[in-house]
Amino acid sequence: MRTAVGVWRRRHSPLCRPTDLVEAWVAFAAVLLIAVAAPAVGWICGSLTGESLHRSVRIQHEQRHPATAVVVRAAPSPAAAPDPEISSERATHTRVVANWMAYDGSRHSGTVFMSERSPRPGDRFRIWTDAQGRSVQRPLDGATASAHAALAGLGAGAATAGLVEGGRRLVVWRLTQRRYARLDEAWAEAGPDWGRTGAGS
Structure with a gap:
């Protein structure tokens, strides 16, 4: 994240590449999703699981x-x-x-x-x-149902955060590969004349 902040501060610098800005935006989006989406997904999953389990608790206590x-x-x-x-x-x-x-x-x-x-x-x-x-x-008791629902919510939130971080790393990897490809192309163009007398280098 500190790298993304540094890139954003130097966004008007001629040394700042377009891929650097893309990486900074991706990092910002990932942090935002981990901070907001992951807890929301965990809460929703935990709530739905809790409702289902507590419904099962009521049914089991009625039937057993x-x-x-x-x-x-x-x-x-x-x-x-x-x-x-x-x-x-x-x-x-x-x-x-x-x-x-x-x-x-x-x-x-x-x-x-x-x-x-x-x-x-x-x-x-x-x-x-x-x-x-x-x-x-x-029959299942309410405390056990609540514990299982909490674990399901924590697992869903952690899985969401892991998917977001994995997506960010994949995008950064693709950006890095693109940078290397462009560097190779630039080096291939300048390479044959590099260091020769009178070649303008």
Whole structure:
């Protein structure tokens, strides 16, 4: 940016090339976009993501209900879990066969996860069920949704700033290549007579 300011101050100098002015304007536009557009994009993305996630929170809390399950026995761990969410849950929880009463009063039995490492028959723990009484994952909470929305906004803002800076560097690179090409052309014209006696050099 300091280079761009220096070029702008010397814009009327005969040594200031047109490409120097273009580079200064590009730098100014990049700074303006990073200062204004990147935060705006981040805020918009974070707001939209937050609205979507909080809508999901409301829906999940409407459709999922807590229930008390009773351990029947420990369940053998499966060889592999294709779902990454199930894999992460299995790493920190224990699989058990349990009985529970659903929100509508129906009784169910199945294999679920619990947080205790050494469950015993008769132990009680909380699970979440859907409208049919099937065991489901715990609904998303508002704090987690807000954290995810903030991260999405920060990521979008940073990505926008990175794209602007990448575009600026690309333009500067193209301007530099053009300068080199013009210098080569000028040198090719003056080169054959350079330093010769009587050549006017």
